[in-house]
Amino acid sequence: MVSIPTDLPKHHAATQSEKLVIAASSLGTVFEWYDFYLYGLLATVITAQFFSGVNETTGFIFALAAFAAGFAVRPFGALVFGRIGDLVGRKNTFLVTMGIMGLSTFLVGLLPSYASAGVAAPVALVLLRLLQGLALGGEYGGAATYVAEHAPNNKRGLYTSFIQTTATLGLFAALLVVIGVRMALGEEAFASWGWRVPFLVSIVLLAVSMWIRMQLAESPVFRKMKEEGKASKAPLTEAFGQWSNLKVVILALVGAVAGQAVVWYTGQFYALFFLEKTLKVDGATTNILTAIALALATPGFVFFGWLSDRIGRKPIILAGCLLAALTYFPLFEALSKAANPALYAAQQTAPVSVTADPADCSLQFDPIGKNKFDSKSCDIAKSYLAKASVSYSNIAAPAGAVAEIEIGGVKISGVDPAAVSGDARKAAIAAFQDKAKAALTAAGYPAKADPAAINKPVVVLILFVLVLYVTMVYGPIAALLVELFPTRIRYTSMSLPYHIGNGWFGGFLPTTAFAMVAATGDIYYGLWYPIVVAVITLVVGLLFLPETYKRRIDG
Structure with missing residues (x-):
């Protein structure tokens, strides 16, 4: 096992032991993120496999909600495993979380589809996502704390930045596997059964990760604290039952992590979903372009972690939030123009409007998955669009x-459900949809993005900028959180705000944003969610968040 002397000077060049700690901790965490993010990459396929019993729009939002379910329970995982980590140690805790994550991911690849198992299939899927979320809730805080407690005082930002790369590298690894399987099998076979392969191969990654992690020894800071008898006997009570610490937890959440989370998930996931679902770029092309952007921008995590050791954590994180809030709308509009120029041109030259009685319009999201949106004329029109x-x-x-659609000056009268029923209503709705489809086609609205027309360098550049914002807010965040809390309750205290921020503010972002788009009809409207949260973090962080980069953490 790697044994780190506890009497090392706090400012020194990285030792071989410390380099091994960083590499082993980071590599293991990459594999966990790989497991977790496979689901997000395959959301469209998951919709068809597990949510085929509802209408397509609701099915996709359900798939995103199941994706978010894993994030919803992350704070509870942070409480459970954070407490264990502060009581018994960092190393053994994240061995347990890794085992839970790897097995849950493997089992997703064995699940039956909705067509063969009915509602039991999505229920089992959600349960496995919940297990993944619980495990990840304990993983990140352990890895970040473990590495930070090995780092010299003047290099914590740099050391922990390698942990910060793991989420993106895990996503990148998942992208490469998905792209490889897609190309080897073809889209038809991949959609039918090949999507299971990336989940099943995770059992190999689990074995490798467990072996790597077992080579490590306990954190020297934690060992010293235990030897001196300073360990907390009740980490949860001490962390959240005492206002002096609880207020720091709240400040860390609102003044740093919430904004970091929405910038992260907008740049790495919402952009990917936006390309595939809204701009209709095929899944393989979307994955390849995203992978290129991730590869180019990933060094930014290490750069901004290193920079935070020199100028502080706070200015870099808050600058990332500011840039995101100011530029998301123009960037996503530019993404539309580059990825699907025909769609963008049609939106400019032949805008679509729905004229309807507001009382006749429902939210285009069905929480129970059974609404066909065919009982009101407005719903019939909007659900098609x-x-x-x-x-x-x-x-x-x-x-x-009665609702009416106008497409570039061409008006199409909607269906009055009160005037027809049964088969006649179905026929009237089908005829209306045929007319709308013909009008959209005539106005230049494409069924899919033309691969030859995609301006791939510009798309990659925009995605690169979005991920660069991610590196700004995420690169220094681990060091900041570690430095905010004392050793005795560090694992517990830092894990909760991190996972509430990333699990709830970030994890629910795709679901919330697409529901906002479905409710308003504006494909850019969902961006208001990350912008508002980023601005709140910017204001609170500027006013109340302390700078921490010169603090010692071994006390």
């Missing part, structure tokens, strides 16, 4: 009016 990922504006009509 939402399914087609067409952006539209809303115009209020007098009470009782």
Whole structure:
């Protein structure tokens, strides 16, 4: 096992032992993120496999909600495993979390589909996602704390930045596996059964990760604290039952992590979903372009971690939030223009509007998955446009009016459900949808993005900028959180705000943003969610967040 002397000077060049700690901790965490993010990359396939019993728009939002379910329980994992980590040690705790994560991911690859098992399939999927979330809730805090407690005082940002690269590298690894399997099998076979392969191979990664982690010894800071009898006997009570520490937890969440989380998930996941679902770029191309951008931007994590050791954590994190809030709208509009120029041109030259009685319009998201949106004329019109990922504006009509779609000056009268029923209603809806489809086609709205027309260098550049913002907010965050809390309750205290921020503010971002888009018809409307959260973090962080980069953490 790697044994680190506890009497090393706190400012020194990295030793071979410390380099091994960083490499082993980071590599193990990469594999855990690989497991967790496979689901996000395959959201469209997951929709078809496990949520085929509902309409397409609701199915996709359900798939994103199941993706978010893993994030929802991360704070609870942080409490459970954070407490264990502060009581019994960092190393053994993240061995347990790794085992849970790896086995849960492997089992996803064995699940039956909705077609063969009915509702039991999505229920089992969600349960496995919950287990993954619990495990990840204990993993990150352990790895970040473990590495930080090995680092010299003047290099904590640099050392922990390697842990910060693991989420992106895990996503990158998952992208490479998915791309490789897709190319080897073809899209038809991949959609049918090949999507299971990336989940099943995770059992190999689990074995490698467990072996790597077992080579490590306990953190020297934790060992010293235990030897001196200073360990906390009740980490949860001490961390959250005492206002002096609880207020720091709240400040860390609102003034740093919440903004970091929404910038991260917008740059790495919402952009990916936006390309594939809204801009209709095929999945393989989306994955390849995203992988290139990730590869180019990933060194930014280490750079900004290193920079935070010199100028501080706070200015870099808050600058990333500011840049994101100021540029998301123009960047995503530019992404639309580069990725699907025909769609972008059609939106400019032949805008779509829905004129309807506002009282006749429902939210285009069905929480129980059974609404066909065919009982109101407004719902019939909007559900078709939402399914087609067409952006539209809303115009209020007098009470009782039948909804009408206008596509580039061509008006199409909607269906009055009160006037028809049964098979006649189905026929009327089908005829309306055929007319709308023909009008959209005539106006230049493409069914899919033309691969030859995609400006790939510009798409990669935009994705690179979005991920660069991620590196700014995420590179220094581990060092900041470690430095905010004392050793005796560090694992517990830092894990909770991190996982509430990333699990709830970040993890629910794709679901929330797409539901906002479905509700308004504006494909860019979902961006208001990360922008508002980033601005709140910017303001709170500027006013109240302390700078921590010169603090010692071995006390």
